[in-house]
Amino acid sequence: MATTSFTAPKLSSPTFQTFCRNLPLSLPIPKTLSSFSFHLSPFLSRFHLHHHHPTPRFHPRRLFAVRAESENGAEPLRHYDFDLFTIGAGSGGVRASRFAANFGASVAVCELPFSTISSETTGGVGGTCVLRGCVPKKLMVYASKYSHEFDESNGFGWKYDTEPKHDWSTLMANKNAELQRLTGIYKNILNKAGVTLIEGRGKVVDPHTVDVDGKLYTARHILISVGGRPFIPDIPGSEYAIDSDAALDLPSKPEKVAIVGGGYIALEFAGIFNGLTSEVHVFIRQKKVLRGFDEEIRDFVGEQMALRGIQFHTEESPQAIVKSADGSLSLKTNKGTIEGFSHIMFATGRRPNTKNLGLESVGVKINKNGAIEVDEYSRTTVPSIWAVGDVTDRINLTPVALMEGAALAKTLFQNEPTKPDYRAVPSAVFSQPPIGQVGLTEEQARKEYGDIDVYTANFRPLKATLSGLPDRVFMKLIICAKTNKVIGLHMCGEDSAEIAQGFAVAVKAGLTKADFDATVGIHPTSAEEFVTMRTPTRKIRQSSESQGNMGHEAKTAAGV
């Protein structure tokens, strides 16, 4: 435990004052220290003791002043406008700012003006998740799911004199009203936490100074949480393509839409437009959708989506977009040209918003993808500058940005150096049907553990037996053969996202297959299938499976 402080932020030069920063604030810090090492051991033992005492959750603001004084004793006296200045009020930025303020820090956050479409000059409090991501996407998923529900309801005795028709403008108006409400709520949250909100474009001037539209603010710490934006590859006619920002706010229903990309955003929009009765074509470079997901899930979701009417064009890469005289678009690919699209959407990845932030000039290192490089505590190469969320391109999910933001606030202002924990982060794809997952894919599990047991279930849910629709559910558990631990859980089918959450707690807690088996089912649900999988579908053993590729070493090990 005593070594805790040494695993704290990796510092380029471990000077005394930076060391101090990681220590509990309430410690009386000696004003003069001639030798660091001389005082090290009593210091550590006190830290050790303190570490085991519950720290009060909320530091009154006054306590914080004590800290500032102490630090000022160790470094040249300097007054800052704020303890923390955050650039970007999305999920990670708002979380870090609020929590920091709750811990007693004085905090400001700046954000671009609100717009549903993001750019260099527009954004909005709430960020991608609230304005151009999770929330509007999920609302569109709800809207589009109804066409499937109408079909299902027929099987349960419901009848429509006229086919239900969808009015696009009603949906857009109600969706945008909700986004306005949410951005207001986020502003309120900041306000209530005592965070100063500044509208404008923030830029880093020096390690402790931020420029917002010409006005300068100084801060002890600067946090970059500016997120990412969709990226459209530069091909002829790419100016006619739309990205996910625009796709979430189209003025009218796309009649026939091409979606380029096979990732989760592409699949989610394919489901949305298909449900809202557009003709949907998905173009993917690979043979299958969702690279990086479990192979069986990839196959299953592709099949289910195709059954719902989405047309997949595999191993087909876009080369050019041509606009014809009637305004319709053609997509030229390596395999030919498909005409008559009203819209062509690119879901070909997102890039961190690191341009024109002044980062490189103050020495913040950016990797080749444009993401800010950070250590395990979200610290950049400049010790007073930190970064969380999509701009760091670690795991680009809202709850991960929240985790990073919360961890950072603890590290900086609650004397509790905290690393975000990226193990067993669950996630969902809101395709139709949706996917929920946590832990490793079968492919990753094989690589990491060698010997694994795989349990699968592929069944027609009760609802589908009545609706007569070809809907199915696929579930999968991956078990480490040696420890019996559940190391991966995957599901595609109705309610997958909701179902996966509880299991994520179990997987994160390191529970075993026996623990799953000991749990009584909730009947009749789909989820109960996860606790009633009795026979493995396959057992994969390094010794027998790997003879071809793993070679000599593995075989010898197994033989001994």
Place this chain on the structure above:
Amino acid sequence: MARKMLVDEEMNQTNQEEAHYDFDLFVIGAGSGGVRAARFSANYGAKVGICELPFHPISSEVIGGVGGTCVIRGCVPKKILVYGAAFGSELEDARNYGWELNEKLDFNWKKLLHKKTDEIIRLNGIYKRLLSNAGVKLFEGEGKIVGPNEVEVTQLDGTKLSYSAKHILIATGSRAHRPPIPGQELGITSDEALSLEDLPKHAVVLGGGYIAVEFASIWRGLGANVDLFFRKELPLRGFDDEMRAVVARNLERRGINLHPQTNLTELIKTDNGIKVTTDHGEELIADVVLFATGRLPNSKRLNLEAVGVELDNTGAVKVDEYSRTSIPSVWAVGDVTNRMNLTPVALMEGTCFAKTVFGKEPSKPDYSHVPCAVFSIPPLSVVGLSEEQAIEQANGDVLVFTSTFNPMKNTVSGRQEKTVMKLVVDAETDKVLGASMCGPDAPEIMQGIAVALQCGATKAQFDSTVGIHPSAAEEFVTMRSVSRRITCRGKPKTNL
């Protein structure tokens, strides 16, 4: 290797010993528990016979069907009707999402009823196949115990078959019962309610348990007027009080008339329908009156007492922790024992029985942390202790975390219905003692939470789990502040 041989030896011994019995196991009743026990026992190598009454959706002394209550008259048909009924409000919600629907939506009850019956017939067939695939011999008829190792099956044509069995398992389940009030024959039970020819226009439901609440939701969802009468202040006695209040509020908001602390005193047939009188002197006219006032074990016609199998005062077969009755060769699982009357519990008891008797692995069913669901609309699901139980059992303080929120879908649909979630935590050990949720998808969400609770997960472990966004379930891992702390004073500390 040594162990394997020993097992084989034992098996041979057993076989020799059992040579004089027709069966190693004879099961009376092919519902969830009976089928599970029969199949698993057969898989362990036992020779198994099972008997069941002929199939019909409405049960009686002489009617049943392979699959039992769950498949034919319980979970499955109920859930199908709940699906059907939930569309009513779902479709309403579609309008604010831009869907233009007719003012009045048509619903064809007969179609739903037919498809439901087709489905349970299909499942009945699947269950029969499961048995025959496992090598279990199925007899159609009424089973009865003649001696500790002797059963008699009366077939449809009246002929009687007699078999000896080393072990006999009673898994005859239970049946709905009617309260003894004048005119009770005018009312129906859940059996008939699942097979009504016509959808009621005005239904009266008596009872505050999950069956009452579910049928009230089904009929209301399909457009009927529903009056729900129950004895207590809130429905769902035994569940967490706060969640009971949430369910009551939701039912009321969806248009069900709640009559707490009210009983029915008399039913009278009139030209306009059934006249229902309450103990408050109210009168109302209904076309259907459902009694959901409890179920009684099917133990009467089995000749149990004559051979010495003890029953308790409710008629339930008394068993020990291994499901053994007072006669060592006679066992019982499922609702007939009235322990915890849930399909997955009967499955667990059946599995443990097979392991104990034929798997050489004495196994007790574990009743802690059994999750369950009430398929009201919206549903309730719980696992572990209620707040009241936690306070009752606690040695130290109990922390309660609650979250009440508007589900994202409602933000656009405009539906005024909050989802409520709750975690009850032991302040000292940080263990999560109970979880409950009332809102859409609650039963699906609770299953994974149940795994975590089964293994003693702590609140810290919940907190360290990253959320799935945007979902309702993520609330369970993002409850940061305690809603209240209950100091459980006056209890002696056991560790002193």
